[in-house]
Amino acid sequence: MLALIQNEVVEKNGWMTSAEFTDIVATSQITPGPIGINVATYAGYTAVINAGYDPAFAVFGAFLSSFSVILLPFIAMLVVGRYLMRHKDNPIVQTVLSYLKLAVVGLIAAAALLLVNPETFGTFADNPLQLFLSIALFVAAFFASLKWKTSPILLIVLAGVVGFVVYYL
Amino acid sequence: MVSIWQLFWSFFKIGTFTIGGGYAMIPLMEKELVDRHGWLTAEEFMEILALSQTMPGIFAANMATYVGWRLRGILGAVASVIGNILMPILIILALAMGLHYVQGSPVVEAIFKGVRPVVVALIAAPVFRMAKTANITRYNFWIPVVAALLIWLLDVSPIWVIVATVIGGFLYGKFVEGKEATS
Numbered sequence: 456m457l458a459l460i461q462n463e464v465v466e467k468n469g470w471m472t473s474a475e476f477t478d479i480v481a482t483s484q485i486t487p488g489p490i491g492i493n494v495a496t497y498a499g500y501t502a503v504i505n506a507g508y509d510p511a512f513a514v515f516g517a518f519l520s521s522f523s524v525i526l527l528p529f530i531a532m533l534v535v536g537r538y539l540m541r542h543k544d545n546p547i548v549q550t551v552l553s554y555l556k557l558a559v560v561g562l563i564a565a566a567a568l569l570l571v572n573p574e575t576f577g578t579f580a581d582n583p584l585q586l587f588l589s590i591a592l593f594v595a596a597f598f599a600s601l602k603w604k605t606s607p608i609l610l611i612v613l614a615g616v617v618g619f620v621v622y623y624l
Numbered sequence: 625m626v627s628i629w630q631l632f633w634s635f636f637k638i639g640t641f642t643i644g645g646g647y648a649m650i651p652l653m654e655k656e657l658v659d660r661h662g663w664l665t666a667e668e669f670m671e672i673l674a675l676s677q678t679m680p681g682i683f684a685a686n687m688a689t690y691v692g693w694r695l696r697g698i699l700g701a702v703a704s705v706i707g708n709i710l711m712p713i714l715i716i717l718a719l720a721m722g723l724h725y726v727q728g729s730p731v732v733e734a735i736f737k738g739v740r741p742v743v744v745a746l747i748a749a750p751v752f753r754m755a756k757t758a759n760i761t762r763y764n765f766w767i768p769v770v771a772a773l774l775i776w777l778l779d780v781s782p783i784w785v786i787v788a789t790v791i792g793g794f795l796y797g798k799f800v801e802g803k804e805a806t807s
Contacts, residue, residue, distance in 0.1 A: 456682060457747065458775065458782050466779070474740065481739045482719060484746065488639055488712020489646035491682035496713045500720040514717060521713050525689075525705060528681020532689040533701065536675055543671075550797030551790055552678055554767065556758035558789040560751055561771025567748035568776040575740045589741040596745035601753065607644055607746050611739055618738020623731055 456491040458566035460498065460524075466569070470502035474574040484607045495524040588621060626663060626695045628703045634661065635688050635707035646684035653687060663695055680786070684708055 457480065464470050471479075476494075479501075483493035499520025503513035542548050576593075577585030592614055599605040634656045642649040650673065657664050664672070672694075676686035685705050692704030726732045755768065771789070774780040 462775070462781055467781075474736070477740045477743050478736050480747070481736065481743045482723075483716075484644055484743075486712065486715050486719065487641065487643055488709060488715070489649070489682045489684040491646070492685070492709045492712050493716045496716040497720050500717060504724065510721060513720075517713065517717055517720070521709060525682060525685045525709070528679065528686055529689050529701065529705065531681065532676075532679055532686050533693055533698070536679055536686075536690055539675060539678070540671065543675075547794060547797040551793035553759070554789050554793035554796070555678065555786070556754075557760065557764055557767040558771045558785055560754050560758055560760065561768035561773075562775065562782050562785065563747065563754065564751045564768060564772040565775035565782070567744055567751065568772065570740075570744045570747065575744055577737070585737060588738075592738065593741040593745045596742040597749050600746055600749035610742050610746065614738045614742040615735040616738070618735045619731065622734035622737050 457494065458562045458569075460491070460494050461566055461569060464498045464502065468502075470505060471498060472574065473570065473572055475501060477570060477575055481611055484611050491524060492521055495520040585622070588617075592617065626661075626700070628696055628699060630661075631692055631696060631700050632703040632707035635692070635704045636710060639684070639708040640711040646682060649684050649687075657691060664691065 461476055465473055465476050476498075479494050479497040480490065482497075483490045486493060496517045500513045500517040503516035504510065508516075539548065573581075576589040579586050596605075596610045596614065599610060600607065638649050638652050638656060642652055654666075654669060658666055658669050672687060672690050676683050676690065679686050685708060688704035688708040689701045692700035692702070694700075696703070723732075755765075758768075760768065767789075771785045774785055775782055
């Protein structure tokens with residue numbers, strides 16, 4: 456889901472910058488609600504604002520995005536979902552699902568790879584400190600999450616504190 | 625018969641009080657749907673969970689849709705989904721409007737500069753965990769690798785990757801595995 460939103464909103468349509476996208480993903484981790492909804496809502500609002508319309512219209516954009524992102528899955532769940540529940544033991548169904556699970560791993564990997572860019576990590580030319588610190592934070596968070604299953608909320612709050620201390624003070 | 629309002633309210637609670645993404649809702653969903661109201665058995669809950677994860681869309685919304693439909697048909701599905709996402713939408717809207725006033729502020733920018741690399745790590749970390757669950761072997765690891773490269777380097781839309789996977793998986797299952805089963 457994130458990979459697709461990123462593809463549409465940042466890469467294809469340029470409604471948000473990569474940094475804005477990453478920022479909303481971060482914020483979504485600490486706010487209630489599924490990330491997909493949060494990102495869709497924010498993207499809808501931001502895209503309309505960035506295009507120069509006023510906030511009232513942007514609110515409409517936010518609701519429209521959220522509605523759109525759940526519309527097809529809503530229909531799909533009720534139509535395809537019921538079919539799958541009834542046929543879940545069908546070997547072909549199981550094969551397709553097993554391959555889908557593999558492909559999804561690739562999709563998520565791509566989403567992460569697409570975020571490896573100067574907006575997220577900084578560049579050596581502009582600010583070597585940011586680059587090295589970003590890499591360090593990435594590695595630390597990666598292992599903390601993978602090995603110790605550290606809460607994403609904790610990691611983001613800590614990273615925010617580090618950012619504040621290093622970059623502002 | 626389960627009341628529509630009750631469905632809405634249960635999912636409203638689930639949506640409002642879970643932080644950290646859709647999957648974090650699972651424990652609260654189980655508590656509400658299985659333990660508290662007995663609307664689903666534990667086994668049904670697991671099955672619907674797996675279905676919601678597999679189907680496209682947002683996991684939490686898929687759960688709400690199916691459970692709502694199961695209990696009160698289409699109206700139940702609608703009430704459940706709206707209940708689930710209403711508060712998050714309002715909170716994010718408030719944040720989005722507020723953020724526009726503080727964006728560009730050096731404090732906020734400093735905080736996010738620290739946060740951004742961590743976000744990438746949080747997206748990347750589950751990749752390895754998922755690879756294990758998806759039964760990645762040396763025979764099929766090319767699938768996620770090719771998928772990732774297509775999207776990352778060749779700008780292929782993830783939608784095409786998914787469509788190709790479903791078609792490929794279907795053809796493989798029907799002709800290759802089908803033949804093996806009958807031979």
